[in-house]
Amino acid sequence: MLFAVTMDVAIPHDLDPGVREDLIAREKSYCQELQEAGVWRHIWRCAGQYANLSVFDVPGNDELHHLLWNLPLFPYMTVSVTPLAAHPSALTAR
Amino acid sequence: MLFAVTMDVAIPHDLDPGVREDLIAREKSYCQELQEAGVWRHIWRCAGQYANLSVFDVPGNDELHHLLWNLPLFPYMTVSVTPLAAHPSALTAR
Amino acid sequence: MLFAVTMDVAIPHDLDPGVREDLIAREKSYCQELQEAGVWRHIWRCAGQYANLSVFDVPGNDELHHLLWNLPLFPYMTVSVTPLAAHPSALTAR
Amino acid sequence: MLFAVTMDVAIPHDLDPGVREDLIAREKSYCQELQEAGVWRHIWRCAGQYANLSVFDVPGNDELHHLLWNLPLFPYMTVSVTPLAAHPSALTAR
Amino acid sequence: MLFAVTMDVAIPHDLDPGVREDLIAREKSYCQELQEAGVWRHIWRCAGQYANLSVFDVPGNDELHHLLWNLPLFPYMTVSVTPLAAHPSALTAR
Amino acid sequence: MLFAVTMDVAIPHDLDPGVREDLIAREKSYCQELQEAGVWRHIWRCAGQYANLSVFDVPGNDELHHLLWNLPLFPYMTVSVTPLAAHPSALTAR
Amino acid sequence: MLFAVTMDVAIPHDLDPGVREDLIAREKSYCQELQEAGVWRHIWRCAGQYANLSVFDVPGNDELHHLLWNLPLFPYMTVSVTPLAAHPSALTAR
Amino acid sequence: MLFAVTMDVAIPHDLDPGVREDLIAREKSYCQELQEAGVWRHIWRCAGQYANLSVFDVPGNDELHHLLWNLPLFPYMTVSVTPLAAHPSALTAR
Amino acid sequence: MLFAVTMDVAIPHDLDPGVREDLIAREKSYCQELQEAGVWRHIWRCAGQYANLSVFDVPGNDELHHLLWNLPLFPYMTVSVTPLAAHPSALTAR
Amino acid sequence: MLFAVTMDVAIPHDLDPGVREDLIAREKSYCQELQEAGVWRHIWRCAGQYANLSVFDVPGNDELHHLLWNLPLFPYMTVSVTPLAAHPSALTAR
Numbered sequence: 001m002l003f004a005v006t007m008d009v010a011i012p013h014d015l016d017p018g019v020r021e022d023l024i025a026r027e028k029s030y031c032q033e034l035q036e037a038g039v040w041r042h043i044w045r046c047a048g049q050y051a052n053l054s055v056f057d058v059p060g061n062d063e064l065h066h067l068l069w070n071l072p073l074f075p076y077m078t079v080s081v082t083p084l085a086a087h088p089s090a091l092t093a094r
Numbered sequence: 095m096l097f098a099v100t101m102d103v104a105i106p107h108d109l110d111p112g113v114r115e116d117l118i119a120r121e122k123s124y125c126q127e128l129q130e131a132g133v134w135r136h137i138w139r140c141a142g143q144y145a146n147l148s149v150f151d152v153p154g155n156d157e158l159h160h161l162l163w164n165l166p167l168f169p170y171m172t173v174s175v176t177p178l179a180a181h182p183s184a185l186t187a188r
Numbered sequence: 189m190l191f192a193v194t195m196d197v198a199i200p201h202d203l204d205p206g207v208r209e210d211l212i213a214r215e216k217s218y219c220q221e222l223q224e225a226g227v228w229r230h231i232w233r234c235a236g237q238y239a240n241l242s243v244f245d246v247p248g249n250d251e252l253h254h255l256l257w258n259l260p261l262f263p264y265m266t267v268s269v270t271p272l273a274a275h276p277s278a279l280t281a282r
Numbered sequence: 283m284l285f286a287v288t289m290d291v292a293i294p295h296d297l298d299p300g301v302r303e304d305l306i307a308r309e310k311s312y313c314q315e316l317q318e319a320g321v322w323r324h325i326w327r328c329a330g331q332y333a334n335l336s337v338f339d340v341p342g343n344d345e346l347h348h349l350l351w352n353l354p355l356f357p358y359m360t361v362s363v364t365p366l367a368a369h370p371s372a373l374t375a376r
Numbered sequence: 377m378l379f380a381v382t383m384d385v386a387i388p389h390d391l392d393p394g395v396r397e398d399l400i401a402r403e404k405s406y407c408q409e410l411q412e413a414g415v416w417r418h419i420w421r422c423a424g425q426y427a428n429l430s431v432f433d434v435p436g437n438d439e440l441h442h443l444l445w446n447l448p449l450f451p452y453m454t455v456s457v458t459p460l461a462a463h464p465s466a467l468t469a470r
Numbered sequence: 471m472l473f474a475v476t477m478d479v480a481i482p483h484d485l486d487p488g489v490r491e492d493l494i495a496r497e498k499s500y501c502q503e504l505q506e507a508g509v510w511r512h513i514w515r516c517a518g519q520y521a522n523l524s525v526f527d528v529p530g531n532d533e534l535h536h537l538l539w540n541l542p543l544f545p546y547m548t549v550s551v552t553p554l555a556a557h558p559s560a561l562t563a564r
Numbered sequence: 565m566l567f568a569v570t571m572d573v574a575i576p577h578d579l580d581p582g583v584r585e586d587l588i589a590r591e592k593s594y595c596q597e598l599q600e601a602g603v604w605r606h607i608w609r610c611a612g613q614y615a616n617l618s619v620f621d622v623p624g625n626d627e628l629h630h631l632l633w634n635l636p637l638f639p640y641m642t643v644s645v646t647p648l649a650a651h652p653s654a655l656t657a658r
Numbered sequence: 659m660l661f662a663v664t665m666d667v668a669i670p671h672d673l674d675p676g677v678r679e680d681l682i683a684r685e686k687s688y689c690q691e692l693q694e695a696g697v698w699r700h701i702w703r704c705a706g707q708y709a710n711l712s713v714f715d716v717p718g719n720d721e722l723h724h725l726l727w728n729l730p731l732f733p734y735m736t737v738s739v740t741p742l743a744a745h746p747s748a749l750t751a752r
Numbered sequence: 753m754l755f756a757v758t759m760d761v762a763i764p765h766d767l768d769p770g771v772r773e774d775l776i777a778r779e780k781s782y783c784q785e786l787q788e789a790g791v792w793r794h795i796w797r798c799a800g801q802y803a804n805l806s807v808f809d810v811p812g813n814d815e816l817h818h819l820l821w822n823l824p825l826f827p828y829m830t831v832s833v834t835p836l837a838a839h840p841s842a843l844t845a846r
Numbered sequence: 847m848l849f850a851v852t853m854d855v856a857i858p859h860d861l862d863p864g865v866r867e868d869l870i871a872r873e874k875s876y877c878q879e880l881q882e883a884g885v886w887r888h889i890w891r892c893a894g895q896y897a898n899l900s901v902f903d904v905p906g907n908d909e910l911h912h913l914l915w916n917l918p919l920f921p922y923m924t925v926s927v928t929p930l931a932a933h934p935s936a937l938t939a940r
Binding site: 660662685686689690693694700701702703704705706710711713740741742743744745746747748749 | 848850877878882888889890891892893898899901928929933935936937
């Protein structure tokens with residue numbers, strides 16, 4: 001089941017630089033593990049923004065919430081979620 | 095070059111049913127040709143909405159505009175466009 | 189899987205009264221069948237509004253979209269969808 | 283009498299971790315007592331958000347306000363309240 | 377139990393003048409009956425707007441909805457409802 | 471002359487607790503004096519919010535501004551003002 | 565007592581041209597009478613908009629409402645009203 | 659003096675096709691005359707929108723308003739205006 | 753050339769009181785000099801707000817920007833600017 | 847390929863003045879290098895705002911993102927991006 005998710009990131013300016021770098025590194029690693037697992041299907045940078053548009057493939061709402069809640073940068077994100085369905089004009093299921 | 099495009103459709107309630115069906119059929123055909131050409135990379139229905147989230151792969155802004163402007167349903171759509179860039183955490187270019 | 193759905197209804201003032209009554213009757217019947225099937229779990233009127241807040245229990249996004257798209261009043265509704273997950277403080281799964 | 287209530291939580295990043303954990307524990311305990319009392323009828327997590335959608339069953343506005351005002355996390359919440367009425371299509375009173 | 381209600385009125389410009397006058401006359405009469413019954417406690421015109429701010433005193437949400445739904449001008453109104461509670465600084469209950 | 475005023479209060483979380491309590495006590499006292507003087511005609515709590523809806527009866531805009539500007543909590547409030555006029559359906563001037 | 569008033573005009577495209585011209589002529593005449601009476605103190609066109617920013621000097625809210633309600637174009641306007649008070653830095657009362 | 663102007667166009671769907679084409683032709687001709695005169699300095703299509711972003715060079719606000727008000731499509735446009743000043747980092751005055 | 757300018761002021765609560773008073777004093781003095789020079793034509797307090805509505809008479813956009821940018825309270829203001837043109841119904845140029 | 851970009855700047859009030867000046871100097875230098883390279887085609891100050899409207903000419907979305915992301919003031923900016931296409935009424939390609 002697919003969900004489009006937009007994540008806007010706003011890390012506080014006064015966060016300790018070491019903590020910040022560690023967060024970003026853990027975020028990247030977490031993201032890549034989920035990509036390898038086929039769960040985080042797409043991630044694109046929104047040009048000119050500290051934000052991304054992503055597509056997740058998960059069994060349901062609970063799994064989606066679990067994944068997002070555990071993002072290392074989650075406390076600094078504004079997240080919006082759009083559940084996606086198959087479009088009648090799409091040539092393939094995906 | 096990728097662009098995320100959201101299209102919200104609002105066909106007037108009093109449009110002639112034959113005109114309406116023709117428009118929708120032409121929209122579907124137009125959409126599928128562009129999918130086959132590899133230009134309209136993704137199209138998903140936003141669940142519960144007469145709307146879709148799409149991703150286009152085009153050489154530039156002019157080509158994107160040309161494609162959208164010629165959508166048979168364009169006069170009845172509210173369109174929003176987000177230019178996408180590669181994300182540093184993405185495992186693959188796409 | 190649960191979804192909260194808000195439906196705001198705006199039937200055009202100039203719709204034929206017979207068509208209007210038929211639509212409303214079919215909407216009610218459709219709604220009650222889905223309640224009996226255990227799919228449309230809750231429906232409440234938002235006080236002072238021609239709107240409702242509902243909770244659906246469906247296998248996934250596609251089924252949710254199918255149900256909403258086929259509401260007799262769908263063409264006259266503004267719909268918003270919120271995917272729901274289990275809350276860690278909830279005493280029961282539902 | 284039913285009310286839908288949405289609570290968005292934003293605990294300041296610099297709150298003392300011990301204070302934070304205590305608040306969250308007290309919030310959970312408060313929430314579960316009200317569930318057991320039949321007052322806090324539903325609580326769902328909005329997927330991907332530090333937010334919940336709840337339904338309360340209270341004698342009136344004063345009691346609703348009293349309950350919400352005393353939430354341990356109330357000072358860190360943005361709350362919206364929608365009074366609910368019986369829907370003419372609902373099969374049961376609830 | 378008190379509710380603040382804002383009603384913005386937008387009667388279509390092409391409504392038959394006789395129908396329009398009848399609606400407005402019935403709205404006034406309906407409003408005054410509810411004032412005499414002590415239910416419609418206050419009604420003020422928002423200066424410069426075809427809108428009013430009102431306060432209702434009703435037993436609950438269902439009664440409030442019933443009253444508003446039956447306003448002759450309800451189909452032409454945008455309504456917002458705010459449930460009111462006693463304020464700790466108020467000298468009197470009302 | 472009547473004005474509806476909505477006051478949303480957001481006291482900073484890190485304000486000294488003593489200062490906070492003093493502010494709230496002075497706000498209450500100020501509010502009650504104006505009620506006794508017949509100027510602050512109504513004050514209701516918006517259920518579930520740290521906010522109130524009030525009605526003031528003042529000679530004019532300057533007096534209204536003076537009253538609001540001197541609220542002890544004014545620096546922590548978001549205020550909105552709606553000038554009220556007599557409604558043609560109102561049974562009494564007030 | 566001064567009020568800033570913004571008026572956005574949207575005359576329906578299908579209004580009879582004769583009716584339209586008559587409305588605009590009556591609006592102009594009404595506006596100029598109130599200017600001569602010293603009530604409509606300022607009227608400026610918002611550049612690039614079918615809108616104006618005006619300042620009225622009236623005894624109170626009721627008089628302001630009466631003036632605006634009787635604007636020939638009132639049914640086609642979106643109006644916003646801001647009550648003005650003396651500014652402590654102003655050199656003159658006006 | 660420069661102004662950025664955004665024009666969103668919404669021609670009614672039921673406008674006579676001949677009238678529509680005539681309007682668009684006159685709009686184009688009007689636009690090109692002003693470009694040749696050096697007044698309409700830039701016009702860009704907003705990709706995916708029936709809208710443009712333009713920059714005008716005019717002696718003042720009155721001239722800007724006169725130009726925009728006389729656009730053949732003005733009655734069907736939503737216009738926003740941003741006055742522009744020299745930027746301290748700009749290498750050239752323009 | 754006239755511009756309407758709205759200034760909303762939000763001085764941080766933790767600003768040093770001496771700095772604050774100095775800023776406000778310099779703002780007042782700056783404002784009054786510009787009034788005497790005939791540039792800051794009107795300044796009104798928006799009732800109930802730490803905000804003003806002003807009208808400036810300047811040669812152009814650059815001069816307007818220069819004046820606003822140098823307001824002592826500029827770093828704490830949210831400013832909006834509306835270019836004004838002569839209104840065809842105005843009896844006098846101003 | 848052209849993009850319109852709006853940048854609203856909000857440097858925290860408590861940033862060290864030396865750091866602030868250094869940031870602004872580096873921003874200016876970065877901006878001027880890109881102007882000289884023909885990439886940052888226009889930069890205008892939005893009158894009365896700490897904001898600019900700019901036009902960039904870049905090969906694509908990735909390059910645009912790279913340029914904006916590396917702006918020294920990027921962490922303190924709210925950025926919006928509009929992809930621009932050729933307008934059919936434009937006399938020249940630019």
